[in-house]
Amino acid sequence: MKMLFEYNWQVRNDWYRWCEDVPEEELLKVRTGGVGGILNTLFHIVDVEWSWIRAMQGKSDFQEKFEGYSSLSKVRALDAAFKEEVLAFVETWDPSLEDRLFKEQLEDGRDVVDSWGEIMRHVIAHEIHHVGQLSLWAREVGKKPVSANLIGRGLRG
């Protein structure tokens, strides 16, 4: 579990560095699919990761919109602010937490139950999925995307 979070954090940092050489108008440009843009995607990943970690612990959600964070430095600062809490949760993750249940009511009124193990993997897959979208938009910008390889990053313990 920790290895995949660590992978995501490395890849995300690689994307922040990738963004440094790209004009801000390209980072903010509205694009088709996903959440509609490069920086918006990075903001969304940070938001969703933190919000789920908070939700499992019964803490309040993040309700702010991208409009308040629409620069690379602001997204990085938000990421850094959230990281401490996420890191603490992931580092103390224990297989005994796998089967804890999280209950919520959807907007349509249905009650749903997910295990913490499902939610942790949902968060992992969520980031990788959106980063796959970034890799195509990178080509629109005319710049080689960040490597998605997990091997070769020194992630084993």
Added chain:
Amino acid sequence: MKMLFEYNWQVRNDWYRWCEDVPEEELLKVRTGGVGGILNTLFHIVDVEWSWIRAMQGKSDFQEKFEGYSSLSKVRALDAAFKEEVLAFVETWDPSLEDRLFKEQLEDGRDVVDSWGEIMRHVIAHEIHHVGQLSLWAREVGKKPVSANLIGRGLRG
């Protein structure tokens, strides 16, 4: 580990069903980024998953090209043929295998070592990343992409 493979297999099957309603020329159309097309991506995912599972066990690689599998039914048949071996490996996966080492020589002559735990997660992330690309190409086709959600699929044990 098994939950993320199971997630990938469900999502991949969802994409096969998604493809059923899409003209073959759209599935084969050359697109920018990734491996260059929708069906080519599904073939690549199947190829890479099986090849890594085989490689860890010291078995021969898959060397065939997409040109021999350029229809939805052929990719599905290849997937079905490979699935049995992949499923057996994943179902008997045990944490004691995490730290086994896999050594290979890259094309540039460098020797690299990866643990089986890294390789398994590399395979998982590889598929999710490429599926993220499919989700954008789906919009080019004008069709809503398959859901990437892991929660809500009944994946907990």
